[in-house]
Amino acid sequence: MSLSNQGLQEIATNPELHRLGGPDKGRAAQLFREMKMKRQGYMLLAPYFILFFIFTAFPVLMALGLSFTNFNILEPPSFIGWENYANLFIKDDVFLIALKNTLLFAVVTGPLSYIACFFLAWLINELPPRIRSVITLLFYAPSISGNVYLIWQVAFSGDSFGYVNAFLMKWGFILEPIQWLQDPKYMLFIIMIVQLWLSLGTAFLAFIAGLQGMDMSLIEAGAIDGIRNRWQELWFITLPSLRPMLMFGAVMQITSSFAVADVATNMVGFPSPQYAGHTIVTHLNDYGSIRFEMGYASAIATVLFAIMLGSNLIVQKLLKKVGD
Template identity: 45%
Template sequence: MGGIIEKRSKKKRRKKFNKEQEVLGTAFILPYALAFFAFIVIPVFMGMFLSFTSFNLIEKPVFNGLNNYVDLLTVDEKFMQKVVPNTILFAFFAGPVGYALSFFLAWLLAQIPRRSRTVLALAIYSPSMTAGVAMSVMWKIIFSGDRSGYMNSILLKLGLISQPIQWLTDPKYLMPIMIIVTIWGSMGIGFLAMLAGVLNINPELYEAAYMDGMKNKFQEIIYVTVPSMKPQMLFGAVMSIVGTFNAGAIGVALSGTNPTPQDAGQLIVTHIDDFGFNRFEMGYAAAISVVLLIMVFLLGKLAKRLFQERD
């Protein structure tokens, strides 16, 4: 009889403990959940709602159905002829190159002593902590269109050019410079995740692979390193996709105008900014943002399919 009572008492204490843990866990996560709901969920649904309206920030939104999306695909020639090709070109180079460079640098740092690794990792990561506008100031000095610009000064001294080049206003050069600046500043959280992933790989896996016939570092990366850090690779891919599609403001910061000169650096993000805050066509800007959201979501699903661990 005493044993039964003791068991019941233990069950009650366990239930009480579990309930306290649930309450404590809820209390810890509640502020984040409220912030996520207030600053992510509500704005997303508001943007979706506004995308079906005509809204200019002064008058009340007027429902217009799919007109914004129809105009985006059929009337807005700039979107299909300039913005989408520019975004694809920018994302193709800045995203994969930055992603591959993050992995390569993380792998290289893992091969050197800890003290040197810490210093170099901080040096590589630090550009990502600089805001886009602040970062553009340095690059505007380098690519200044007069003789005092570092790039023009060097090329003039070498005799490679006779007149200063307008790097940031010439459509021929703006996009390549945007890609360079974005890659330079892309070594952020994704890079740190990859570095952590490489460092956490069990050394015994490499030893076993060499015993089974692995011969060089390239095979080491292909057969051991990448398969062992798929979660970090997935995280890095998602961060690279989101970062690349959100990096459009760098073109405006460099050129100083929106739209950029001859739309050479006009991306989806800057197109949204142009219609939303220059022309005050918030409904149309919301429709463009929904299209961007769908693109990022689909690319994120593709990255998940490529790098997600399979049972």
């Protein structure tokens, strides 16, 4: 089989390729030489990559493999093909409820919390340094507090002493207390409110740090080029300059919105009445931590991973259009 014209030209201009046997082997040899020259850097990166593979990449690959098996920890896994996935989408009605709740939860809280994180960071960044530090701490504190759910449990208590019921009864909106945390009509809405309150976490701090590190000369150049107001400055200068932080914040917010479990469990219990607060992660915990059906739990985890990956790819494409 003859070489292409480009390959012949490379061999003609680079005599070393004659000895190596063609352009492909020449590129391989060049890559090997570069790796040899940079071996100190690879050695420094090796501990991170080893830990990343052991504790992140390998568990993901192992979960993908186990999702095609019947594995209960006590017995060796047995291959069953696509049966776990077929059961998920055809026979498991609770999973379909959890999937619907999770998607609805992510569609509502994901964008809202992401936009809220950025705009609050943008507004707080305009304040004097001391005031900015205090307000940043106040907004960030709920995400690192211990028993944050106690406040909301008291607020939405089902008796007349709950703050929400007491307020509504005092002003005549209702005549008797509402069982907020037991009525399926209100559960998911309350979980969304609590999650939004807790969402000002890592992404919020990343936006603050990105705004603090912006090059002010870009804003001056924009003013010279015709930027007329703060909204144009935000769209054409600030957002394009913060694309790495925007991407990081999007990943964090997508992960937190799809992986919601603790909020639902602490607020409405596990399992929740009529599975109104059931999510994919609580379903995963049910089969993985309680029933020990690890093959089925791995299938649930794989589906969740695919949904998160697809959402991140969509967000990446949307963020590339920022500032255009």
